[in-house]
Amino acid sequence: MARKAAIIGGGVIGGGWAARFLLNGWDVAVFDPDPEAPRKVGEVIANARQALPALSDVPMPAEGKLSFVSTITEAVEGSEYIQESVSERLDLKHRVFAQIQQVAPGVLIGSSTSGFKPSELQEKAPEPGMIFVAHPFNPVYLLPLAEVVPSPKNPPEAIERAKEILREIGMFPLHVRKEIDAHIADRFLEAVWREALWLVKDGIATTEEIDEAIRMGFGLRWGQMGLFETYRVAGGEAGMKHFMAQFGPCLTWPWTKLMDVPEFNDELVDLIAGQSDAQSGHHSIRELERIRDSNLIGFLRALKERNWGAGKVLREHDERKAAAFFGATDSAPKAAPLEMAHMQVLPGWIDYNGHMTESRYYFANSETIDAFLRLIGAGMDYVAAGHSYYSAETHIRHLGEAKLGDRLTGTIQIISADEKRFRSFVRIMKGEDCVATIEQLCLHVDMAAGKSSPASAEVWAKLKAVADAHANLPLPEGAGRAVGQRK
Template identity: 80%
Template sequence: MKKAAIIGGGVIGGGWAARFLLNGWNVSVFDPDPEAERKIGEVLANARAALPALSDIPMPPEGELSFAQSLTEAVEGSDYIQESVSERLELKHRVFAQIQQSCPDTLIGSSTSGFKPSQLQEGAANPAMIFVAHPFNPVYLLPLAEVVPSAASDPEAIERAKEILREIGMFPLHVRKEIDAHIADRFLEAVWREALWLVKDGVATTEEIDEAIRMGFGLRWGQMGLFETYRVAGGEAGMKHFMAQFGPCLSWPWTKLMDVPEFNDELVDLIAGQSDAQSGHHTIRELERIRDGNLIGFLRALKERNWGAGKVLREHDERRRVAFHAAPASGAPLVMAEMQVLPGWIDYNGHMTESRYLFAASETSDAFLRLIGADMDYVAGGFSYYTAETHILHLGEAKLGHRLTGTLQVLAADDKRLHVFIRIQRGAEVVASVEQMLLHVDMQAGKTCPAASSVLDRLMPIAAAHAALPRPDGAGRAVGQRKS
């Protein structure tokens, strides 16, 4: 396994640790805070509940997490280092100097939201290995990482860093010219300044400003960004019409972006008091879980449409699916899906509803069909596997938040038929089994036909490997038949 060293275990450092760990990297954390292990443990608990819900194929085996007693111990043998200490330049310089005493040629990404890479590289033993890799919270869910090099950076090292970030499911946005606060935070700073004035001047409360964002343009920005949103606003004439229509208002004194309200105790108390009234009935951990659940729903909707951040999720799945395809035929049931029981999955009894067991089985069988090459491209060519018969046996209970695994065993296969047995498991407990018979169909002719040789070349070795497995309990059962 590859190793990532995380220096600084706060909210951002903990998010980086979770992102690497859940994508199969070993992670070593150094943070002198005696509460660091507890804090990262809580971030990891949120990440373990959230990140797998975005993936349509099994997550890799989780890496090993360790807490180092020194910075040198943490970085020893690391393939990648992420620095997430406090935003004090002199502190970062001390950290880089100590890292490069033992790892002068290892990539060091900095989570800084404000400093330029040239500032970070000042006095470094090997400035070419230091760059900005600025993420967004929660790091384990949001894919963006602003990758900012300087003139002193090694271009090959930057490309290697970007590939590592893609490997853990992130979107490395290469910022071609270094600038204070990079790209995204400059937008946030502008909006933040205007929001402070609106609260200070009594125009709006913190809650009203948040409602304006999340009920309106925030939803548009999340899937189209700024310029694409305005292009649509221009109608059929597009961006030129929009600029002609709204360009003149840029000279109007609408905003106070070049002016900042005085930062004093009165302003702090005003903002903090309104924020407490707005959200104080939730703990921070509760708000994090609410945020994560909302982000999962939003990101999955984008993923279904292969749009925006959802495209990044699809591409990350596909990269890991290639490794699945390259794996040899297994003599054990294949782990094909990792799922989590979400609020929309439960019924009035608080249990996972019947339709979701079938959905879980469908996720498992669909993943297997993709594995053997009967994917959407195959369907586009006019061929597919159709489910001819299904039998579901309920053996246990799944409740809100439970993690489920879908495994698949091939009972029999030939050129036209595929007989599979799916287990939906919570840990070692099988909560449901689903037996399916699928037929390979020529969709245009509307009748069965032999599968393509490329599909059979992947399917038949798995079927042969599974032929030696014991026949599952419940296979071949009819409705109402005794379980034993």
């Protein structure tokens, strides 16, 4: 049975939370009195469906069930976790918490508030210990950070349970040890925002020029190293102490106006809004979201390849998901094709026709063969010892279509085998339908000698056991066919 999350408030942030939970296999109930909420949340989820799977290298869980309900009671009944994302009005949040806790006692309630302290949120609540801050960043379905801020009234075990739930949906819970207005990240952003307003008001820079300064320079460094690690590198071999000695005196110079706020009047608003329209008004908000998501995917995937920063969170989330998907494969010989790989067609797998692209069929075959090699003891440890199986000949047949989101299974049948080679027949299945077959001849190679050689006794024994189990299976339809050969 799927776990359930309740999302109270269906704006940009609430919609992002809904998408994050939904695409990670949770059932989601959304409450928002806005009659446009289903459309708005639906559009956010549509963007998320295109974006979030592109960060994963293992299949996403089966998507949960999404429902829009007319009352808070309907939303929270049966929920394991509740995320409040209503407007930043403390009195409104208090009323929402009171309604929730009337019908859902003992359930964790995270608040998306960007400014209020948890102790303020907990005032007059029946169960203050279940309410805490879980402050995300837009887009919630892509960016992993969630600032988790408790007060002394929160039992440590409740906060640990909340953090574990956030990790399960691929987020990075940053435990803020002391509550403070605006937490950590928004306090920092507020300082940058104040200075940016002065630069525009004083005619020093336009909104576009400020954005260029960030995204062409230090913003790229911050995305991978943050602030202090960036400055540590700037200190050279002498490190942070040298940097502080060199730039510390600047703190007393009148470079910034951090404690001085420009008058927030219509003139300033019109100035900022006008420049922003000139900068980005030729794109709709949904277009800008998709552009942003595509750029973030590329950046996050680069970090993931290097197991660095936010990319490390993505890798760890994949590892947790992989246990569930790959644990269902076969682990011993049987008199039937072995189920070796579970896959899902991701956004990066499709071509301009919307179909799974040619190279990904070979990738699916490789995933299936690699899993089989691990099964017979010829995995990466075997390769490190100087031996491997090389593909010598491959024949693929396309029998059907696979499209974005389709779930695929790779099965393998061993047609023949000896100490130096095996001939495999891989079927790429979409449910009961076979969308492709890949017939392949693999040679066992001594990599140091650069030539074929007999497999180790242990590997050959395991390979032979599978080959013997498959010996009486019918020859697969299409096996041995050449390109263009008639049936």
